[in-house]
Amino acid sequence: MSAEAEIAKLVMLEARLLDEFRLDEWLELFSADATYWLPIDETADPTFTSSIIHETRDILAMRVEQLMRENRHAQSPRSEIVRCVTNLDIDLDGADAATARYNLIAIETRSGDWRQPGLGEKHFYVGRSRFDFRRHAEGWRITAKQVVLLDRRQPIEALSFIL
Amino acid sequence: MDLEAPPPTWTADRFGPFVTEDATEFKVATGAYHRADVFQAELKKIFYSTWIYLGHESEIAAPGDYKATWIGQQSVILVRDADGVARAFLNICRHRGAGLCREEQGNTKLFVCPYHGWSYGLDGRLAAIVDRSRFPDDFPTEEKGLIPVARVESYGGLIFGSLNAAVESLDSYLGEAKPHIDLWLGRCAGGRYRVAAPHRYAYRANWKLQAENVYDGYHAHFVHRSAYNTFQKFDNAFTGRQYTAIRSIGQTRGFPKGHGVLQAGSPLENKFVSAEIRQQYRDELERLNGKARTDEILENRHMLIFPSVVIMDNNIRVIQPRAVNHTEVYSYPMIIEGAHDDINSSRLHDVQTRVGPAGIIGVDDLEVFHGAQTAMSGPGVESITLSRGLHLEEQTPSGERIGAFTDETPQRAFWRRWQADMGGAQS
Ligand code: FES
Numbered sequence: 403m404s405a406e407a408e409i410a411k412l413v414m415l416e417a418r419l420l421d422e423f424r425l426d427e428w429l430e431l432f433s434a435d436a437t438y439w440l441p442i443d444e445t446a447d448p449t450f451t452s453s454i455i456h457e458t459r460d461i462l463a464m465r466v467e468q469l470m471r472e473n474r475h476a477q478s479p480r481s482e483i484v485r486c487v488t489n490l491d492i493d494l495d496g497a498d499a500a501t502a503r504y505n506l507i508a509i510e511t512r513s514g515d516w517r518q519p520g521l522g523e524k525h526f527y528v529g530r531s532r533f534d535f536r537r538h539a540e541g542w543r544i545t546a547k548q549v550v551l552l553d554r555r556q557p558i559e560a561l562s563f564i565l
Numbered sequence: 566m567d568l569e570a571p572p573p574t575w576t577a578d579r580f581g582p583f584v585t586e587d588a589t590e591f592k593v594a595t596g597a598y599h600r601a602d603v604f605q606a607e608l609k610k611i612f613y614s615t616w617i618y619l620g621h622e623s624e625i626a627a628p629g630d631y632k633a634t635w636i637g638q639q640s641v642i643l644v645r646d647a648d649g650v651a652r653a654f655l656n657i658c659r660h661r662g663a664g665l666c667r668e669e670q671g672n673t674k675l676f677v678c679p680y681h682g683w684s685y686g687l688d689g690r691l692a693a694i695v696d697r698s699r700f701p702d703d704f705p706t707e708e709k710g711l712i713p714v715a716r717v718e719s720y721g722g723l724i725f726g727s728l729n730a731a732v733e734s735l736d737s738y739l740g741e742a743k744p745h746i747d748l749w750l751g752r753c754a755g756g757r758y759r760v761a762a763p764h765r766y767a768y769r770a771n772w773k774l775q776a777e778n779v780y781d782g783y784h785a786h787f788v789h790r791s792a793y794n795t796f797q798k799f800d801n802a803f804t805g806r807q808y809t810a811i812r813s814i815g816q817t818r819g820f821p822k823g824h825g826v827l828q829a830g831s832p833l834e835n836k837f838v839s840a841e842i843r844q845q846y847r848d849e850l851e852r853l854n855g856k857a858r859t860d861e862i863l864e865n866r867h868m869l870i871f872p873s874v875v876i877m878d879n880n881i882r883v884i885q886p887r888a889v890n891h892t893e894v895y896s897y898p899m900i901i902e903g904a905h906d907d908i909n910s911s912r913l914h915d916v917q918t919r920v921g922p923a924g925i926i927g928v929d930d931l932e933v934f935h936g937a938q939t940a941m942s943g944p945g946v947e948s949i950t951l952s953r954g955l956h957l958e959e960q961t962p963s964g965e966r967i968g969a970f971t972d973e974t975p976q977r978a979f980w981r982r983w984q985a986d987m988g989g990a991q992s
């Protein structure tokens with residue numbers, strides 16, 4: 403498989419693992435030094451500027467733990483989510499680095515008694531995504547994931563899963 | 566039976582007064598959370614009658630800096646004028662009512678109306694009318710300035726406004742909350758706070774559910790146990806605290822003005838600042854304040870200034886009612902100018918990851934609010950109870966009440982004030 407095809411497959415796999423709530427496997431796609439960023443201002447330094455999420459892999463591991471094994475209230479019952487990945491554009495940087503850009507449309511619906519507010523609403527998350535990849539001995543790993551949401555400056559309702 | 570029919574008066578509808586209290590119980594009628602007529606009355610009797618937080622001085626640091634914000638459902642512009650005075654105006658053009666300011670923040674010399682181009686100075690005066698000649702010569706231009714928010718006053722960099730010209734002074738309004746604000750200001754170690762951009766989140770339930778929640782020491786280990794169990798598994802990375810189901814140290818306070826405080830009896834810490842940097846910061850605080858006061862300054866403390874602004878260790882939260890069952894919250898991380906970068910980065914990331922729009926902790930509260938709003942809006946449940954610690958809390962001569970960390974003391978202070986404001990005039 404060409405490097406480009408490998409990256410394209412990884413992008414799709416990342417979305418599918420999240421859709422299927424296989425979060426432990428999802429976390430394995432990330433390098434130990436990876437960052438995950440949902441900016442409010444994508445031009446600013448997230449160290450001192452508010453983001454929706456700006457986390458290292460250590461904190462992502464906590465999110466995964468809370469969702470997978472600690473029965474988080476805001477995900478009990480769980481959401482069902484479909485992620486559509488479109489406009490995929492891959493740039494290779496030498497043999498061992500790559501960037502993938504795509505548009506993301508994620509639609510969330512809750513399960514449970516959907517007549518109740520909070521369980522009944524659908525949420526749409528639309529954004530421009532970017533992954534940075536690096537080739538490790540075990541294969542490609544994500545070193546950075548960024549999703550610039552269309553509604554990043556507007557109030558967000560209960561983002562309790564990993565986008 | 567028409568449950569939505571407006572009551573004949575605020576204090577004598579079919580539920581009786583909304584807040585009732587005796588030696589055995591403190592009750593709030595569920596209608597206070599879900600009735601549209603109650604919400605309209607709250608706007609008038611609370612949001613348009615008392616002091617509402619508008620912003621922090623650092624948001625309008627330079628002349629011409631402005632921010633758009635809200636008092637209840639009225640859009641308001643907060644601006645620093647050319648002389649450095651903080652002013653606030655209703656965000657409406659005096660010609661035919663167009664909205665003037667359409668950005669959340671910025672810097673300008675004039676506010677120019679998008680409709681017919683009337684322009685206003687930073688002091689609110691009408692600066693120019695396009696083609697003035699077609700208006701009568703003695704058209705009262707000087708009366709057509711922006712409508713000021715009747716009172717604008719600040720304390721410790723916190724700017725409040727009131728639409729009620731006769732409201733008591735902000736100083737007297739803050740009352741017993743002031744020493745707690747002073748402690749929070751003390752964290753700056755001689756420096757100043759600067760706000761970061763707000764985290765913004767919303768939920769589909771009443772604004773008072775968030776207000777009651779911010780100093781609720783009873784709920785944390787239940788709603789948030791998934792987060793706390795996770796923290797423990799990860800070497801207590803957040804908050805540096807051992808959790809027990811019922812915390813035995815710390816206090817709650819409720820003040821006659823309606824404000825309330827939750828104090829944990831220990832600092833809120835995390836593992837993202839090294840022991841050395843933490844000690845340097847502490848040393849500086851001790852040099853300025855002595856040891857005992859430094860302990861007080863660093864104590865984990867949440868304070869709600871009635872009705873809708875919350876001062877927490879690392880952030881200011883503004884609760885914005887949009888409708889009886891729709892609330893927005895803007896949470897502004899507070900950067901300390903001059904503090905070590907790691908301290909500021911940690912303050913920001915702490916509030917972001919714990920209680921931001923995708924917070925590991927905060928989002929679980931919103932889920933509870935949704936459930937409560939749903940359930941309370943239906944028939945058959947007339948009241949909820951806020952009675953924890955009612956018979957045990959201590960009362961000082963000034964009327965301040967002090968309870969245990971897990972008592973509902975601050976919530977009762979909120980509701981007593983709420984009932985007094987709502988019952989003050991019958992419509
Ligand atoms: S409404 Fe503003 S200039 Fe006409």
Ligand SMILES: [Fe+2]
Binds near residue numbers: 926
């Ligand atoms: Fe909470």
